[in-house]
Each structure stands twice: as structure tokens, then as C-alpha cells.
Amino acid sequence: MASLPAREEYRPLLQENPVFANLSPSAYARVLENATLATYATDVFLTHQGDPAHAFYILTYGRAKLLQAAPEGQQVLLRYIVAGQEFGIIAALGAYQYPLSVQAVEPCGALIWPGARLADLIRRYPQIGLNGLEVMVMRNQELQRRYQELLTxxxxxxxxxxxxxxxxxxxxxxxxxxxxxxxxxxxxxxxxxxxxxxxxxxxxxxxxxxxxxxxxxxxxxxxxxxxxxxxxxxxxxxxxxxxxxxxx
Missing domain, CATH: 1.10.10.10 (Winged helix-like DNA-binding domain superfamily/Winged helix DNA-binding domain)
Structure with missing residues (x-):
């Protein structure tokens, strides 16, 4: 995992992601300064359901799938994510667990913010916190719709x-x-x-x-x-x- 300078090439990715929408140019630079960059091979798990939620991710390339183990043990594929989409926003809240596993379906890259750094950014730029809350509500509604489909x-x-x-x-x-x-x-x-x-x-x-x-x-x-x-x-x-x- 490598440190990431505030490079312009990743700014459009942040601007298009709902968590980092509507920030100032200086805020985008600060957000990128706090990120690291990692790459993952096909089939590698980026996160595991039930593990401590230590970081927030945005894919820079590639695709991954979001999986959740049902109570009866069956694994459910909830959705796919592509470059520019995020997961793990719950890491900003501290002592929580990942509710999903994320697995690369092809080689992937990701920008990563440790939970403590993301929390610091939210305190500095409250808009990120408002955006993150909206994203969590939206993702929860998506999960509810998916489970409703499975049941009905x-x-x-x-x-x-x-x-x-x-x-x-x-x-x-x-x-x-x-x-x-x-x-x-x-x-x-x-x-x-x-x-x-x-x-x-x-x-x-x-x-x-x-x-x-x-x-x-x-x-x-x-x-x-x-x-x-x-x-x-x-x-x-x-x-x-x-x-x-x-x-x-």
C-alpha cells in the first residue's frame, strides 16, 4: 500500500463520488493527501463481513462484488461496484464491523482512508459527514429493496x-x-x-x-x-x- 500525493488525476473521481461531493478545491487536495492507494488481484477480498471496519474505500479501476452471509449460512451477492464507487463509510464511526464482504472480480485499485483519518476530515469538512449520512441511508434502502425482492x-x-x-x-x-x-x-x-x-x-x-x-x-x-x-x-x-x- 503506497502513500498518495494530492494528484489531480484522482480529483474527478472524488468529485463524482457522493461522499465527497460539493467540496472546495483545497478540500479535495486535503482529502487526497490523507488517502493511500492499493491494488488487489482477482478474487482477493478487500474486506470481510464481521471484521472491524478500519477503512473507507473508493475503487479507482476494476470491479468488485458485495457479499453478505445470510443467517441460515447462504451467501447472497448484493451488488457489483465499479470504478468511482465506494464502500466502508461506516469506518468513520469507530468501533463497528463491516456488514458486507467485498471481493475483487478482476484486478482492482482503490483509494483508502483509514477510519480515523476519515473522521478527522469530517470534523474539518462537515459536508463530508452530511454526504456520508445520505450515502448510508441510500445504501440501506438499496439493501432493503434487495431483500424484499428475495422474499417476495x-x-x-x-x-x-x-x-x-x-x-x-x-x-x-x-x-x-x-x-x-x-x-x-x-x-x-x-x-x-x-x-x-x-x-x-x-x-x-x-x-x-x-x-x-x-x-x-x-x-x-x-x-x-x-x-x-x-x-x-x-x-x-x-x-x-x-x-x-x-x-x-
Missing amino acids: TRVEQRLAQALVRLAEQIGRPQTGGILIDIPLTRADLAEYTGTTLFSVSRILRTWETQGLVESGRERVVVRDSAALAELSDLDGVSFMGCALACGR
Whole structure:
């Protein structure tokens, strides 16, 4: 892990992150002076659920997945994060534990603020504290929605919702569809939808014969985005816009 000078190359990353929004130029310089930079290989865990929350992270490149162990022992994949997104804001509050595990799905880099340094920055720049509180509320609401989905929707609908969401967040338009641009196995989709590998495989095979998706080893392409959005029963306005741009 290396010390990080206040380099301009990372300032846009901070300005676009909700935790550090609306700060002065001098504040951004101070925030960067207090950060360190680390890199992680594929499959390495950046944090573990239940460990002391010692630091706050913003990805600088790469992608990672947020995992949570359910009370019955099943691991649930809650969401993916990409460059510019954060996790671990709870570290600013002191003696708390990480509520989630974060695992790299490809090589990643991250800006890191130890909890004590982040707390000092909040005291110096109260806007960071207000931003952080808003982010914590927003993330908590996201988790509540995810658990509501797991409890109240059918497996087919959850899988369609997952593919719609991933296509919106990290999809890459290509000829004939939208590539979900991360290594994505059927086991990942089972964790993401709270179901079994068998169920995911069965549903994907059906959808492949219907022309909705194409799946391979760690690869999923959404072929018929309109049909998938209808199955998901989500408000897919932006997704549909992407689908239209892809020729649907």
C-alpha cells in the first residue's frame, strides 16, 4: 500500500463520488493527501463481513462484488461496484464491523482512508459527514429493496431483474445485444438471486431457446431486452433506451 500525493488525476473521481461531493478545491487536495492507494488481484477480498471496519474505500479501476452471509449460512451477492464507487463509510464511526464482504472480480485499485483519518476530515469538512449520512441511508434502502425482492418475487422474476440491473449498470452494447461486462458465472447469478445453481441453469437454458439471452463460461449477453424487462416487471426506461440503441 503506497502513500498518495494530492494528484489531480484522482480529483474527478472524488468529485463524482457522493461522499465527497460539493467540496472546495483545497478540500479535495486535503482529502487526497490523507488517502493511500492499493491494488488487489482477482478474487482477493478487500474486506470481510464481521471484521472491524478500519477503512473507507473508493475503487479507482476494476470491479468488485458485495457479499453478505445470510443467517441460515447462504451467501447472497448484493451488488457489483465499479470504478468511482465506494464502500466502508461506516469506518468513520469507530468501533463497528463491516456488514458486507467485498471481493475483487478482476484486478482492482482503490483509494483508502483509514477510519480515523476519515473522521478527522469530517470534523474539518462537515459536508463530508452530511454526504456520508445520505450515502448510508441510500445504501440501506438499496439493501432493503434487495431483500424484499428475495422474499417476495419468483425466481424467474429475480433473475430477470438481476440481468436488467446488471445490463444497466455495467452493460456494453454490441451487435445483437448487451454484454454484461464482468466475469459472470451461473454460480454468481445464483448468489445474486438467492436461488440454486440448478434453477439458474434451467431458466437460462429456457431463455436461450427463446432468444432472450446467450450465456457461456463467465459470460452473459442480453439478446431480447424488451422481453427480459417485461419479465422483470421493473421500470426499465433507461434500460429500454439502451436496448433501442442496440437495435431492439
